[in-house]
Every structure is written in C-alpha cells, then in structure tokens.
Amino acid sequence: MAEQAVPHIDGRCDARFEGVRAAFTENFRVRGELGAAVTVLLDGEPVVDLWGGWADAARTRPWERDTLVNVWSTTKGATALCAHLLADRGLLDLDAPVAAYWPEFAAAGKADLPVRHLLSHRAGLAGLREPHTLAQLYDWELTTARLAATAPWWEPGTRSGYHALTYGFLVGEVIRRITGQLPSAFLREEVCGPLGIDFSIGLPEKEAGRAAELVHPPAAPGSAQAAAASQLPPVALAALANPLTGAADANTPAWRAAELPAAGGHGTARGVAALYGLLIGPDHADGRSLLSAPAAERVREGQGGCRDLVLGAAFEHDTEVGLGLWLSGANGSYGPNPRAFGHDGFGGSCGLADPEAGLSIGYVMNHMGGHIANDPRKMALIEAVYAAGVASA
Template identity: 35%
Template sequence: MNVPWRLSDRLKGGHFLYDVHFKSQGVKAVLIEGSVSLGFEGVKQAFTELFTDYHEVGAAVSLVHRGVTVVDLWAGSRDKAEAQPWRQDTRSNVFSASKAVVAIAILQLVEKRLLSLEQPVADLWPEFAQNGKQDITVRQVLTHRSGVNAFQGKVPDTAIYDWSMATGLIAQESPWWEPGSEQGYSPILFGWILGELVCRVSGCNSFNDYVAQNIARPLGLGWKFGLSSGELAGIADMAPLKVPKSAAVNNVKSGSLLTNAILGNPQGVTAKAFANPPSLMIGTNGVPWRQAQIPAANGHASAADLAIFYGALADLDDERLLTAEARSWCWEEQTQGQDNVLHCPLSLSLGFMRLLPRNIQSERFFCHPGAGGSLGYADASEGFGFGYATRAMGQSITLDDRADHLLQAVYAAVRD
C-alpha cells in the first residue's frame, strides 16, 4: 500500500526518534512513537506496515541486540473504544508467550539442583500421582509429552481463577494417552502443573512471587501474573483482528485447522484443551482473568519486557536468568512431529517452541508465541531478543504473519 506519511527524525542519545503519521482510505491516522538505532530502520518500516497492510490497531515491538535496546516502538490504541493511546509501558495479555517464564522458572530450579528433569512430578506433588500419572516426569511436562493436556470432565468457569481448585482438579485427572508416547500441546494445564512445582520447591507463596523475585526483578521487567486493582486501568483490551477474507491466508488456514478440530469433535482433546471451561475463551478481558494466576496463559507484559527477557537469554555473557552452560536447554530440540492438539508439525525444546520466520535459517533459536499473535523470540546465534505485543488477535496457531513480517526485518538488520 502506498501511504502518504511524514517522518521527522531527531538524533538523541544515539537513537533516532520517529514520529510517523499516515492517513489513507480506510486507514486511520496513527502516530508511531519510540526509538530506533541506526541500521535498524527496516524494523520501523515493517512495524509501520503492520498498521497499513496488516490491520493492526494497537501494538508495540522491541528488540535487544547484544545487550542493547536498538528498537522500541509503539502505536495505536490500547482500549476497545480506541480512545486511549498505546504507551511505552503498556502491558497486554501475551497468552501462551507466558509459558517462557514458566519454563525458565523450572530450568532455574533444575540448574540449582532443587529438582531434576527426570524426576516424577508426583515426587514433589504426591496428589498428582492419581489415575495413571505417577510416572510423569518434569521433562515430559516441559516438552508437552505428559498426556495431561486438558480437563476431561466438565469444569466450573471459576476454576481457572482459583489456583487451589485448578491444581486439585489436575491432581485427579487421567492422561489422554500413555505419558511419553505422543506429543500434544498443553495450552493451560502446563502452567499450573509446573507452577505448582515452582511453589513447592522454592517455598514461595505464589508463582507470581517466584517470578517477581527471580525473573522480573533481576531484569527490571513489568511482566506479571495476577494484576493488582491499581494496575488494571493501563492494560490493553484484546479484540479480534479484523481482516478481509483475502488477507492473512496462512493465519486463516492454520486457525481453521484448530477451529475445525474444536467444532468437529467437542469432546476431543483439542476442544477440551482450549474451551473447557468456556471462561478460557470469553473471560480474557475480565477482572477475574487479569487478577488470577494462570501461568500458561495470562502473563501481562510489554513488548520491551519480552525483548529484555529473551535478550538476556540470547546473550551468553548475561547470566541473570541461566548460566551459559544451561542456555542450550532453551534451543536444543527435545521432540518434534505432528502435534495431537494443535494438529500441525511442531518442534519443541525444554518449554519453548522452535519456530523460524519464512525463508530464514539459523541454529540457536527459540521462542513462544501467544494466542492472537504476540511473540517473544531469541536467536543466540545472532545475539538478539525480540518482543511483539498486540491487542488485535489473529488466527495464527504458531507464528503470526505480523510477527513474521517484523522478524524478517530484524534478521535483515542483524545480518547486514
């Protein structure tokens, strides 16, 4: 799309500050704010194109390269009425991108030898041993091979907001298949299983307490599970990404696979994993959701939080989260193949997905996308951590077209 726009750049502290205004037929005037270092202007251009070509309404992108923030941009609105502007520190629900924090919490405890990857979960949580789960290991949960993917029976809507109720129900569950025999993504239960282990092993009163002390505070992050009343007003509202039928073909196709699996077999594992209870699908803008601790799905973070977190993992000299020796756990493949829940091929490391943008090759990469499009991503071979946060929810299962578009520009910049 050819869009008339005005660019004013002012050099400040080694960064260019961009004020980009564009207005065209069907496109509202949008102000893009933030900073971009020399050599990374292509990422700014790609971010601008999200609003002109990809129907973005409110989002941010951030990039940390070799320990330095080189891109930090935001634009659009953060509320349903599109009256409140997105700000530098705006946090949104990044959904399953939250799982990265869960994974690192577990890997920190493994590195400290407070638990083992091969240890049965039931060694630390005896109630979990019920109904054929006694031998499920920490590794199997981290790699989505536990078979504990979803609640099988009907669950009250309120269960997802009550940690004790949720973990109590999980303890009574049976695996959907023989643990370790097949790969099946666990969109929600993953977080409570591993989060309960974090609490039991660390002695912290809650999962969020552990994150605050061992992940957020050392990095200066605002990433949080369970918001206080005073934090609710600044959170971005989630809404469907409004695209024409001809747009985002890959996302529509991948989203349709999941939708067909849910609608075609309402009692199957995919339907149960994403829609049991129904509050998983309809409660995400509500106060109960935002104030609960649902580690696999309701972390609230900014794009900068995502980039700083992944940037620390991509920089092998930065040992605030994991030592350099332990870092390979993040990118080394543990399992791959057709996923029984997502119905697509998937490669996984210990708690992370191994996804690459189209036509990009690399070695030490890892990430976790969130429902709707948000993404945290690292490439230790190139030394960068990337974060994209959006409130416009697309239909992608794994790598959203918008995130892919941004990453194409990131790789072009770091490899130039």
C-alpha cells in the same frame, strides 16, 4: 484486508533496523493492527523500541511507552524460565518424577512421569476430561487437584500435544511445591523485581490503568469461536476449549487477578524481550543473566519432533518443543536459525530468543488475529530483523 490510516509511531530504531520500523508501520496499514509495540535486543542492548496505535477498541487511549497487555501463551516462556532457574540452582531435577515433588500426581498411572514431559507438552495432560468452568480455572487448588487425578490422553513422552492452559498449572505446581510460592510470586521476587523487568503473571490492581483492552477481530466473535471449537477432536477440544476463553474474559478483573502461568502474563514488549533474553544465558544478556550457560542450552534441548496432537494443523511441518519453548525448526517460526526458540501468544504476541545471534524480540498487541500461530504481523517483524543482517546459525 482494507488499508487503514497509520497512527503516529513512537520510540526509537537504529538506522540499520529501519526495515523493522517499516514492517511495524505496515502492520497498521494493511494487517489490521490496532495498538502494538515491538522491542529488539541485540547483545542485551535495545536496537528497536517502537510503539503506536490505540490501547482500546474505541481509539480513545493512545498506546504509550509503558502500556501493558495480556500476552496469553507468551507467558509460558516466563514460567519455563522459573523452572530452569530452579534446575540451575539444583532444586529441581528435570528427569525426576513429578510425583517426587507433588506426590498426589502419581495417580492414574503417572507415578514415573518425569518433569521434562510437563515442560515439553508431552505429558498427555493437554486438558481435563471433565467440564471445567472459567471460575474453576481461577481456583488453583481445584485445578491442580483435578490434573493430579487425571489420566493422560496418550502415552506420555511419545508425542507432544499443546497444553494450552494446563501447562501453567502443571509446571507451576512443581514450582510451588519446591519454593512454597506460586509462579507469579517467584517470578516477581526472583526475576522481574530484581532486574526491573516490566512483566508479571497476573496484573496488580494498581497497574490496571496501564492495561490495553484486548479486541477480537470482527470475523471471530465468541459465538463463531465456540462453533469452531466444537469441531475439534476430543483432545484438542479439551486443550483449547475447556474452558473456552477469549478477549472478553481476559479484559475482566477476575482474569487479571487470577494465577494463570500459561496465559495470564501482562507486560510491555520491552519486558517480553528482556525475559526471553535471559533464556539466552550469560553471553548476551548485558550482565543481567540468571541462567548458567549449560542451563540456557538445556532450554532448547529438543524433546522429539512430531505433528502436534493439538496444533498440528497450524503448521506446514512437524514441530519440536524444547524444555518449555518451541524451536524455530523448518517452519521458521522464530527466524532462520532452526535452533532459535520462542513462544507465540493467542492472538499474535511473541517472545523470541536466538543465542547464536545474541538476539531477543518482544512483540505485543491488542487486536487479536485469527492465526493460532505465526501471525503475519509477527512474521513480518521477524523477517525484517533478520533482513538487517543479523547473523544466525
């Protein structure tokens, strides 16, 4: 990629982490960054909080300290946090059948499928078998009813297969059956509101002026994306392209208003880092912990490594999902500690937590890269954080 001019970088960075500032700058110079922000919390305190570039493709709006952006699947960490909070309160048993909370889910041989399989992408419900439009995806009742009636693509519990969009409806409907609230409301009232975390599932209309415009790279317009998707095996096609979505959809008021707990989160890097820091538990959250130590440890309880049935080709090694988050593992996706964990978002965003290091990271951007995971911009930032001497496992 040709070098480009580097915009002014705002924010602060402790001297020890100047390498992170250098990597952030290099993302603009040689990795095609348009607008972005990165926050690093160490023992709950900000040691890096940087932002720069442009919030729109036309480069008319600078990226500001409070610019929000859709982070796609980085949202899943927030949804998982809601489920773990309910489990910690004794309201959700992760080993109980989903049907104990959602009786209609027992259809098509799923009566005994436990909640933990939903969190770990092992439920076999990576996508719907029937065509499902974007407008139908915005219909919570329709989408959850279809998932309840659907037979698994594989024997639940035997393999993981990334539930790209269905994860949010599956875990989210369990949250709704227990609390009477959709995940967006539960997250707002129980987590982000009380703690002042700048993150939401869906974007309130009053916040639209803060939202960055998502931009696909020139090499991946919608038509090319659709052509590539058509070559996927059936289960991956169902997971990633039923319906097929992209930046143009995510910039619309309809997407921003929808309840999409797998992909519809909007936040700042600061908000992402704070949310993922909560998943560490009480030891490193600057007094803002929600989860007990046992509950936080349960988040990264590995559910079995394998070559993922949907995303397997994107990784060098087998991957393992904990209860809602991916473990760093041999791929080093979230740093050198194999038990660190996090989640990438379509296009490049990331949330990361490393309990041994007392570390959480949030990275958000609006220029969507072509990597399905481990975007080079994200990896450069993570490498720079650990190069500063952060202790991991």
